[in-house]
Amino acid sequence: MRASKSRPTTRSTANAHAKPATRRNALPARLSPGMACDTAFRIIARRHLDAVIAQHDGTCRGDPDALHQIRIALTHLRTAIRFFSPMVDDALRPDVWAELKWLNGQLGMVRDLDVAIERIVAESGTELAVVAELQRWDEKRAESHRLLARALQSARYRRLVEQTSTWIETGPWSTRRSKDAIRLRRRTLADHATERLTEWETTLLKKARKLKKLDVEKRHKLRLLNKRMTYSVESLADLFADGAAKQKSILKQLRKAQRSLGQLNDDARGQALAASLNGAGLEASNRFLDRKREKKLLRKASEAYRKLDKTKPFGSSDLAPSSEPEA
Incomplete structure (x- = not known):
């Protein structure tokens, strides 16, 4: 893919690695039909948050496949939150959701440009007018990726990972004592x-x-x-x-x-x-x-x-x- 040629140089991400919150309990490796919903949510959400983290460095380097995979993992995570609503609908959920939406927006712009550039190249080849046009697109793509890399290396991203992980493990949704809350957590x-x-x-x-x-x-x-x-x-x-x-x-x-x-x-x-x-x-x-x-x-x-x-x-x-x- 042509867009992958424009890869900005970024500083080392060694100090920018975000780590998930400490996980108190070991969970089963697989889901099962009779499993309680709170356990199932943690298993699914952990999987997808871990997948987001795993693609961080590759996305910062400009790897198109890593970008694709991190977007898929993020969408899976957001879908899991929707899927287990209203069980997980607590006071912190809007903040967690807003930050995941912010990250999705950062990733989406670069991906949209990748797809658009690929489409233009596939349909137009090496026409001189197209080559000139693509230069503008490539410049926009490089600028967008610089902004994305900066976002992924930011304190905001690190807080996002830590906040989301903590919320998955011990958010208010997991300890509410109302009958409805307990019923939703215990439901198969x-x-x-x-x-x-x-x-x-x-x-x-x-x-x-x-x-x-x-x-x-x-x-x-x-x-x-x-x-x-x-x-x-x-x-x-x-x-x-x-x-x-x-x-x-x-x-x-x-x-x-x-x-x-x-x-x-x-x-x-x-x-x-x-x-x-x-x-x-x-x-x-x-x-x-x-x-x-x-x-x-x-x-x-x-x-x-x-x-x-x-x-x-x-x-x-x-x-x-x-x-x-x-x-």
């Missing part, structure tokens, strides 16, 4: 997952039926719902038997729809970015306008949703028994 993962996945799938399919009539903003919201559902099923992989047909079938259609909606969103973001670059405005933004491509992608997404609609919702019977001890 199987019961909660079945209810939440059914709820989200119903909402997703209802909105997807109007896909071809949605404007760019509403289509973007549908894509986020699709991603939320996809990432939740992926995070719960431990609960499904190896080769579970229903899980594979549902994920297949969700990912098909996600690819199409993602490409449509990339086009919209590329057009907006092009219009914002001085001197590259209208001509560059037109590179991302392709009605034929848009119709094709909408058709693919609609087909995936039709197939998903024919699949029976998840039920507790779809969850495999586990040999792991319940917690």
